[in-house]
Amino acid sequence: MPKKVNLNRVPIPKQEPAARKKNFSEVALGYGEEEAIEEASRCLQCPKPTCKDGCPVNVDIPEFIEAVRDRNMVEAVRILKGKNSLPGICGRVCPQETQCEERCALAKKGAPVAIGRLERYVADWERAHPELAAKQEVDYVAGGRKVAVVGSGPAGLTCAADLVKMGHEVTIFEALHVAGGVLMYGIPEFRLPKQIVQGEVDYVKSLGVEIKLDHVIGKIATADELLESGYDAVFLAPGAGAPMFLSIPGENLNNVYSANEFLTRTNLMKAYLFPRWDTPVKRGRRVAVFGGGNVAMDASRCALRLGAEEVYVIYRRSKVEMPARLEERENAEEEGVIFRLLTNPKSFMGDEQGRVRAVECYEMELGEPDDSGRRRPIRKPGTEHSIEIDTAIVALGTRPNPIIPSTTEGLELTRWGTIRADEATGRTSRDRIWCGGDMATGAATVISAMGAGKRAAADIDAYLREKR
């Protein structure tokens, strides 16, 4: 007799909105063991699990969930890590609702298995039980080659970990003073504790990967110089870190930030601990954030936590078109972020001291769908109005940074300035140079960057073996 389907997802405990908007501690608290087992028991263990197709790295979802259900956490860790070397991160930040969980057999009934939360539970369990966790077998093959990885975001870390496990000698070159990429400087502590990222970085180091911080490739050495100095292959994973601005009058006023700057000051430089930490950030009282993606949600929620009284998210389309994850949008709303939808900025106004004091906006309405399939926003005449603010954060997205493309000859680019790389292998137009992650795709997701790192590692390994 088929088991009765349980449509009640076990809720994840969270900090109350009133409390959490005043601190930088993690919002979602994670399942306890009984909650995890209860949720795991909801999985139907489908013979043809569609959930797996939704995951860019094909995690063996039913298998690890079964192990959780049977309280065999060591086994769950082993299965999970077979496909995903950063489960503690993916469990927290993957857009599950459009990936694995969207394809879950129970999704049609409105209650997919909480795969992400279970993944997070397993990863956190491993961190809490280092002595019990499955030993990672590293099958070192003697006579490996030397590979340089540029950038220590999810793409770089994953590629480096895989290559070192295949027996190669790997060095990561990272421009900043810490490893982790956007996971460290962009995504805030309350969504992804830095200790977890650090744990993953330490794990990659423990495998034998060397990480050289403070190394900007294209400046201290070019990709070609790395190849000349003895590296057999180079994997480029520098992300897409250059901020875009609105290009409207007044944008260079003081207290107008790119989201990158605001988040870097806050998260990486720990400005919320100023003056104990040296880097300041403006603690605005009335803050406007422009954009509708995850980055805008992160920036607005950081601004609240820094003490803002009112935070507006100003977005030119409607709620349905917002690219931010539903969960993050709801979190922001619960915490009191005010959404000004169908609104677009026209100019910033400043005070005598050159600080932003207001933003002039106009209203929009939605017309026909554009190339992206979303309805195109059109300006409504005569709707100009101004909003008083003392801080503005522009979260429009990012472009690839030109430092590497402009210093590497023969590297073919796309018209978006990304490096052209084969999707299946990461190969670029240049011999011995691979590329993956946001630099190849434009701003995407953690898990897709990891997937690209994995595929490139496999191809680099195959190439180096053939050459041997």
Next chain:
Amino acid sequence: MYRVLAREDLTPEIHLFRVEAPGVARKAQAGQFVIVRSDEKGERIPLTIADWDEKEGSVTVVFMEVGATTRKLSCVNAGEAILDFVGPLGRPTEIEKFGTVACVAGGFAIATIVPIARAMREAGNRVVSIMGFRTRDLVFWEDRLGSVSDELIVSTDDGSYKRKGLVTEPLKELLQNTRIDRVIAIGPTVMMKFCSLTTKPFHVKTIVSLNPIMVDGTGMCGCCRVSVGEETKFACVDGPDFDGHEVDWDLLMSRQRAYLEEEKEASAFWEAACSGAKNHA
């Protein structure tokens, strides 16, 4: 960690560090800068590369104490280390045979103009340098800049040493009396602004090295944006050298003051912590 191989106090508030950084030394060019972070909780601040020695694997920076970070740095002794030292960043100064080049520098920037004057001379230019100080006690490296220049003019604001007045006066005379093909002006923002205003009527291209507030120094944050010829540029990747006649100086000066209140708070906090530590010792 980057070891300070040698330290020199050029004036009570201007210090020179020769830092062990072989990778940076290998690629450094005149006009580029490094980003420095003194310790775990430290801010990332840019400092111009004042010299480098590829053989020794060292890079020299010269900095003036103005706030918390530069004071913290001033407490680092030879043999001790700085946590982060990233570079070489920014575009190098354009070096070519222009003819006669005037190199004008004020304050700590004397040190940073030396490699530029040297490179200009090696490229076959006649180099006339002008160095300005507030007063006699603050004069340093007269011989060093002199040794890479064909002619050297020294001025002090109060007239306590050599010529009295601001650097813009000898610069103007020079422009009136000689054919100058290019001017390089480095120093405090006001000085660079007035040098640019001085050369403008003479239509002599004037390169300045802008010093907006920075965070990463690699084009990732946009904090360093400046307006040049009505266009927004990122000083860390598009500069720091720009055409002084095109720079929006008021905007630059306004943006440099963005954190005035926080800088005071940081200095006060740091003074308190520092005197606490001293009492403890």
